[in-house]
Amino acid sequence: MDSLRIGIAGVGTVGACVAVKLLAEAVQGATIKRLAVRDINKDRGFSVPEAQWTQNTLELADADDVDVVVELIGGADGIALDLVRTALVNKKHVVTANKALLAKHGVELAELAENNNCILSYEAAVAGGIPVIKALSEGLAANNIYRINGILNGTCNFILTEMETKGAGYEETLHIAQELGYAEADPTFDVEGIDAAQKLSLLSAIAFGQKPNENDVTTRGISDVAAIDFEFAEGFGAVIRLIARAEKKIIEDASSISSSAGEIVQAVEPCLVRKSSVLSGISGVTNAVQFETDMVDVMLQGPGAGGEATASAVLADIADLNQFIKSGMQISPYVFGRSVSELVASQGETEVMPSQWYIRLNLKDAPGSMAKVTSILAEHNVSIEEAVQRGPQNGEDRRPVVFITHKCEKSAIKNALEALEAIDVIAKDVNYMPVI
């Protein structure tokens, strides 16, 4: 085959950038044959000679003159799912930037790719323009991955670093992010950690051979993080970031510590990140992914979103496909690095590994409050490494107090917090985060 014939579905910011770069021969030998859009009459500022425009998206999956369908529509279901399914059944390769689709239907689609000997690639679905999928699946091909730590959502990272530098509150900063176009009108998907969880589930699948499923990820968003948490964090030499973590749960027994045994733990939650960690330096909309392995720890950082960054990853996938197909390679259609039949079943949500915890409470200004709190913590086997108490805030009748605990299970923290919330010395606005 001389030329890789491309059909692009969805010509928004990313799709337009992909099209313009392909027209400029960013991938030698790849030509656009069809483009599917919602409004065929809209002027997009570029023309594609010899390509057909259509409003019937599924046409791309049937067209004889299309080898690769580039899905840039988005959404976990609906037309994106129909298109990718049909394209694979019709033995067309698929390049997609759609994390929601893969986090929900990845197993089914990977099976379709295998059965039809097609490639389904998705570099753009995780961490935008940073080639993390390639680094993980090829650059660290021979490594045993122990842990992934990522800052996978630019919206949350922007909000948290703005709160940090401006001393502002969450709601106020969210509005700024919305005005700047870094957060959607309905920001739920980003700020509640769902987007990061979807991306993490894809990295986990490749790293640990588990069926991707966003529901396996313990997910907590950033809306409980308050301006005062940054002040306390600074005092502990730390910052606050929404960290996506996945690791093999280490089974400790008397005789050995095994890292190959055990289940996979996946979590997305705000964390206190010590400034000694490279992730603490990741600011604004930047994304970063750190891989800890048996041979090497590496980190990649760059823009996690934006038209050009996402297009860069889509085009890299197209360039790979172009290379494969030109060379007549018998394709390895393993979407998550191995056959779906070898992927371990989704395990459901699992408890995160024990860690140190940051707990912030608001104590009512009454005698004996602190004694009551510390005794309840002790009852739940939560032992305290550091405690900091502040004076009453803004004339209110409450005092913020923060504890850094020794290493313990999250369940102990949650049980202790539940018990604390039931007693009368705690005011509202409790927050807790693991320390990493």
Next chain:
Amino acid sequence: MDSLRIGIAGVGTVGACVAVKLLAEAVQGATIKRLAVRDINKDRGFSVPEAQWTQNTLELADADDVDVVVELIGGADGIALDLVRTALVNKKHVVTANKALLAKHGVELAELAENNNCILSYEAAVAGGIPVIKALSEGLAANNIYRINGILNGTCNFILTEMETKGAGYEETLHIAQELGYAEADPTFDVEGIDAAQKLSLLSAIAFGQKPNENDVTTRGISDVAAIDFEFAEGFGAVIRLIARAEKKIIEDASSISSSAGEIVQAVEPCLVRKSSVLSGISGVTNAVQFETDMVDVMLQGPGAGGEATASAVLADIADLNQFIKSGMQISPYVFGRSVSELVASQGETEVMPSQWYIRLNLKDAPGSMAKVTSILAEHNVSIEEAVQRGPQNGEDRRPVVFITHKCEKSAIKNALEALEAIDVIAKDVNYMPVI
């Protein structure tokens, strides 16, 4: 072919790690058939069933039961060169960690690989365990690369960050690095920037399509950096790092700024790195590479040396080869991303791009010294943005003074310094660095 048959030449720290991991099936289907070592009787703590050990390295290039020669001997010439040449002529693939070899003989070896339809891969030759070659050549395949900034030598970065944190001098810190095993007994190759220049020339070849040649890289080592430079740097909100830079020289004229025209500029030299740059946060023996492109800027960081890190990259190359060969792919034997016939000729050393400069002088404590200096700088069109003068150091009759210049050509700085050194107000120990 069911199994990829490997011959390893050189079983030191890296070779042993590669062997042990291959024995543990880190790359499924790859088996070690032969190992070439200097001393066949040495106990290496592992055995390789069914493999032959030999002291005749060239045997690997002739053996019928070897598909891939893994060259871990090192050195730009000698047996490493003989082995790689012979292996390619005999149509065997080669994986090497040898930057010196490729920076000197890369063009010849790339031609041999092309003519014999073999792969010559070298992920481990640049930035150790960080998959930078893959990120650049595949992950950014469709990108137009504008600039590469790298911290490519762990020895220098360790020395510079030690000097920074301890306030110690260069010689003293070099000894510490030697004691810790981070610097060789003869440290020239590392501290004079030669190692970094070799690595940079390989990245430049891929990024800009130029024949790799370490002699094209303007190279200056770190031995002129003094403890006091770090104090001044701190005052300017900066640190000092040995930065390897390659970029397209932008041709500015009245009508346009073109980044595709112009020659490639390559330099390795100590730089004042502002703390706003992500490279300023890279400490110790860590390496980092930043790629600035038309679509995305990304940075990768991790260990640049060490047995396991280097082995990780060697094994990734072996895994890629395994994948290619299993799939019956018509191999693309382009060592630097395109045919050697398409590579632009080596251009010789070119002047680095204009930048701001840090200049440190020691003024003799005499009336009018500062006036003489500033007028000579002005005569050479070096205009000053900031100047800081300190009192006499340690009772000596000299005062360190530092200038941060406005943007200007390096030639202007060098001419000005030459003129300054000829006048009687300047004591020894002059230093200058670009500000990035």
